Structure formats: C-alpha cells, structure tokens
Amino acid sequence: IIMASFGKNIINRHGSRVFWLLYLGGAISGGLCMQMFRPNNSIAFIIGAGPAVTSLLTFYGLSNLHQTIFFFAIPIKMWIILAFIGISALTEPSKKDFGGMLTGLLVYQLFKIRM
Numbered sequence: 001i002i003m004a005s006f007g008k009n010i011i012n013r014h015g016s017r018v019f020w021l022l023y024l025g026g027a028i029s030g031g032l033c034m035q036m037f038r039p040n041n042s043i044a045f046i047i048g049a050g051p052a053v054t055s056l057l058t059f060y061g062l063s064n065l066h067q068t069i070f071f072f073a074i075p076i077k078m079w080i081i082l083a084f085i086g087i088s089a090l091t092e093p094s095k096k097d098f099g100g101m102l103t104g105l106l107v108y109q110l111f112k113i114r115m
Contacts, residue, residue, distance in 0.1 A: 026055025
C-alpha cells in the first residue's frame, strides 16, 4: 500500500530513475547495514522489501514534511510518521530499515543540492 501511494507520487514528480535508485539503493543499503550490525559477523540473507519501502517513505516524507496523511482515518502530519519510523529503525536489532532511511535521506540531500 505504501509503495503504491507514495511510489506513484515519486515517479510523477521525479521520474522512474529516482524511484528505482531509492528502491534498489534502500534494499542494498538495508542488507549492508544488517550485515554490519550483526553481533557474530555471520552471513545472513534478507528477504523482503522493508528497507526499500522505508527508503521511499523517507524520501517522500522529507519532501513533504507538513503534508497530512490519513492513517486509518486519523489525520497525521508526515513529520510525525517519519519520527516513528526513525525510532523504529534505530531500535530494531537488525538495523536493516536504518539503511533504507539513510538511502532516502542521502537521495533527498542530493536533490536538495541540485535545486
């Protein structure tokens, strides 16, 4: 649901290259962060799109900080959603969503510098 709604807006505003940069970059950085923060340095495999979707949501949220999102019919500002995602990404043991957030933040900063 998140990728369909926010991803479509990212593609319409910035193009499909930025979408794929965020999606694949978030997936790769999520896997790298997971490997870096593993306690016993063993190799682990990650399956899922969590870090990639976190990257898309972070980029969209930073681009639209004061937009109101309806979450189960409750209006919430985007910056509040980003705060919850940030806390969740920093407190999860595997840190894979932290990698996704970093990708979204870095791509946002690159676009901010270009504009």
